[in-house]
Amino acid sequence: MAERLGVKHCVAVSSCTSGLTMVLRALGLAGEVIVPSFTFFATGHAVRWNGLRPVFADCDPDTWNVDPADVERKITERTSALLVVHLYGNPCDVEALTRLATRYRLKLVFDGAHAFGSRYRGRPIGQFGDAEVFSLSPTKLLVAGEGGLVTTDDATLAQAIRGMRNYGDTGAYDPDWLGMNARMTEFNAALGLAGLSMVEEKVRRRNQIAQMYTDLLSPLPGLRFQSVHPEDVNTYKDYSVHVTPEQFGLTRDELAAGLLAENIETKKYFYPPLHMQKLYRAFHDPTRNDLAQTEHVTGGILSLPIYESLPDSTIENVADAIWHLARYAAARKEPSLSGRHYHAAVRS
Numbered sequence: 001m002a003e004r005l006g007v008k009h010c011v012a013v014s015s016c017t018s019g020l021t022m023v024l025r026a027l028g029l030a031g032e033v034i035v036p037s038f039t040f041f042a043t044g045h046a047v048r049w050n051g052l053r054p055v056f057a058d059c060d061p062d063t064w065n066v067d068p069a070d071v072e073r074k075i076t077e078r079t080s081a082l083l084v085v086h087l088y089g090n091p092c093d094v095e096a097l098t099r100l101a102t103r104y105r106l107k108l109v110f111d112g113a114h115a116f117g118s119r120y121r122g123r124p125i126g127q128f129g130d131a132e133v134f135s136l137s138p139t140k141l142l143v144a145g146e147g148g149l150v151t152t153d154d155a156t157l158a159q160a161i162r163g164m165r166n167y168g169d170t171g172a173y174d175p176d177w178l179g180m181n182a183r184m185t186e187f188n189a190a191l192g193l194a195g196l197s198m199v200e201e202k203v204r205r206r207n208q209i210a211q212m213y214t215d216l217l218s219p220l221p222g223l224r225f226q227s228v229h230p231e232d233v234n235t236y237k238d239y240s241v242h243v244t245p246e247q248f249g250l251t252r253d254e255l256a257a258g259l260l261a262e263n264i265e266t267k268k269y270f271y272p273p274l275h276m277q278k279l280y281r282a283f284h285d286p287t288r289n290d291l292a293q294t295e296h297v298t299g300g301i302l303s304l305p306i307y308e309s310l311p312d313s314t315i316e317n318v319a320d321a322i323w324h325l326a327r328y329a330a331a332r333k334e335p336s337l338s339g340r341h342y343h344a345a346v347r348s
């Protein structure tokens, strides 16, 4: 894996969550860690398991990744690290974040849960920051059943993670670290290895599906799409659209209900954002309007079906259903719609 990703060390662990938790611990952090609020909660959990305080940064309105300008605004003398995410596999602004980490002497860790197979300016994700951590759990492009990979050029950090995943013991039967059992089992490793040769093809097909959805849906008013830098590769672990109800005619939830009535299941990855979840609310002051983009984007986010074996005809059917719902909403000129009413209307 290290060879494939072009990084000095790769440590196989039990999951991305355990990998992130151990990396933050091994880096000896204290105080505050800046994280995007628009992410899966495991990003935040790794911070909190280490007794660190998550400080939320807002997202970019187009890439939906963390906004480096807002990250910089959130840096204080208590900040010890940035833990940022390649959302859906779309590489975040690695250069700007690396500059910030260097300038303010912060550790930089990338949550690459979605990003095995992604590339930033031609280079594989896995090469950046103090460490990057991948997830090999189901729904990812490389699946090991369960599992994670920690990649780093730092030999000391790699050694620490190797010890930590094994109760902290590096062989002396006198642990160096307060470790845990976070090894990747051989069974899982074998599954992961078997899937490795399929990753490039999965990335290609997912990009094709994403392009089809975007081409079919972009003429509709009120829908926006994740923007990806032309030199980068997104894995499209997820493909989401953003719904602006005033222009689209339906809210995100109404669209989801209408699609479900057509047997099309969608997800809201990732809504609510971390700062609106009960474990994280206390870390955010709601009177400060500084996560406005995150609230706007996650408030309209809808993840459409995507998997490599999804036939073109199904992509077209999903897009058709969205078009029908939009047309129906426009004809009705009334904002609320339940799946049942939609069904009745379309059938009649």
Ligand SMILES: Cc1ncc(COP(=O)(O)O)c(C=O)c1O
Residues within 6 Å of the ligand: 014, 015, 016, 017, 018, 039, 040, 042, 043, 085, 111, 113, 114, 134, 135, 136, 137, 147, 148
């Ligand atoms: C952004 C992000 N971070 C971390 C994780 C946790 O990964 P794992 O299930 O391997 O612990 C996930 C899971 O999907 C995720 O989406």
